[in-house]
Amino acid sequence: MTTALPLFAAGSLGDIFTSLGIDGQMLLFQGLAFLILVFVMGKWVFPILLKTVDQRQEAIEAGAKAAEEAEKKAAEAQEEVAKLLKEARAEAKDIVATAKDEANAMVADSEAKAKTRAEKIVKDAHEQLEKDVIAARRALHNDTIDLVALATEKIVGKTVSDAVDKKIIAAAVKEEA
Amino acid sequence: MAQAKLPRRKIAAYFAEQLLAGHDVSKQVAAYLVESKRTREMSLVVRDIEAALADRGVLLADVASSHDLAADTKAAVTAYLKHATGAKEVHLRSEVDPGLLGGVRIETPDQRLDGTLRHRLDQLTASKV
Numbered sequence: 001m002t003t004a005l006p007l008f009a010a011g012s013l014g015d016i017f018t019s020l021g022i023d024g025q026m027l028l029f030q031g032l033a034f035l036i037l038v039f040v041m042g043k044w045v046f047p048i049l050l051k052t053v054d055q056r057q058e059a060i061e062a063g064a065k066a067a068e069e070a071e072k073k074a075a076e077a078q079e080e081v082a083k084l085l086k087e088a089r090a091e092a093k094d095i096v097a098t099a100k101d102e103a104n105a106m107v108a109d110s111e112a113k114a115k116t117r118a119e120k121i122v123k124d125a126h127e128q129l130e131k132d133v134i135a136a137r138r139a140l141h142n143d144t145i146d147l148v149a150l151a152t153e154k155i156v157g158k159t160v161s162d163a164v165d166k167k168i169i170a171a172a173v174k175e176e177a
Numbered sequence: 178m179a180q181a182k183l184p185r186r187k188i189a190a191y192f193a194e195q196l197l198a199g200h201d202v203s204k205q206v207a208a209y210l211v212e213s214k215r216t217r218e219m220s221l222v223v224r225d226i227e228a229a230l231a232d233r234g235v236l237l238a239d240v241a242s243s244h245d246l247a248a249d250t251k252a253a254v255t256a257y258l259k260h261a262t263g264a265k266e267v268h269l270r271s272e273v274d275p276g277l278l279g280g281v282r283i284e285t286p287d288q289r290l291d292g293t294l295r296h297r298l299d300q301l302t303a304s305k306v
Contacts, residue, residue, distance in 0.1 A: 160278060165244045168279045169253070175292070176257065
């Protein structure tokens with residue numbers, strides 16, 4: 001501290017720079033070069049960089065917007081899919097219910113037809129059975145008559161004597177009289 | 178001149194009256210039938226003669242049985258026919274047919290009585306359904 005004070009107090013600015021080891025011309029030149037650099041950078045480099053940055057910014061924003069749109073569309077699509085799924089489930093439920101009703105109706109119809117058919121078969125069987133029974137009774141009746149007639153003819157032809165014949169004739173005449 | 182064709186009933190009536198009067202006109206009637214070419218009506222004429230006799234109280238009956246009829250059986254049949262037809266005189270023409278099995282079958286010009294066992298059996302057989 002005691003050594004610096006004498007420097008400011010003792011001499012001019014050039015002396016100071018000199019004492020500090022700074023070349024004034026060099027400093028001026030470097031300042032000028034710096035200004036030129038700033039000018040060049042501001043005139044040609046920075047606009048390109050800023051333009052690129054802006055484009056990048058726009059691209060990022062567009063990408064974000066597109067992503068947002070895509071997300072929105074995805075949400076809408078998901079909602080649409082959910083809606084479609086809901087409708088599809090409802091429609092499928094209706095189709096299943098309708099198919100179930102139709103199946104039940106078909107089963108009921110088939111059961112009714114089968115029942116009617118079975119009743120008809122039973123009725124026909126009863127009628128056929130009755131016819132068979134009547135035919136069997138008739139055949140038995142006729143066979144019995146044939147048998148009785150044949151047996152009577154065979155037996156009576158050998159056993160009827162004059163006396164018996166006389167009684168038969170008397171009975172016939174008496175019956176007619 | 179062609180001879181008029183006599184009805185069978187007139188021939189039968191004539192024959193019956195002559196027969197009951199004691200005249201046998203069978204040859205005369207037979208000759209007439211031959212001459213008039215009506216021999217095919219012979220059986221019908223005989224039937225009409227029997228009917229004409231029956232109308233006049235003389236009954237000819239065909240009696241068929243499986244055995245020869247005894248005298249009392251014939252008498253019973255005769256009595257029955259007199260009672261049934263009102264005939265004064267009954268003549269039986271008996272026939273034996275073992276196929277009748279038993280009983281009697283009586284045929285007169287206008288009725289038939291079949292009391293044979295064969296007839297009963299035939300009736301039984303006919304009752305088949």
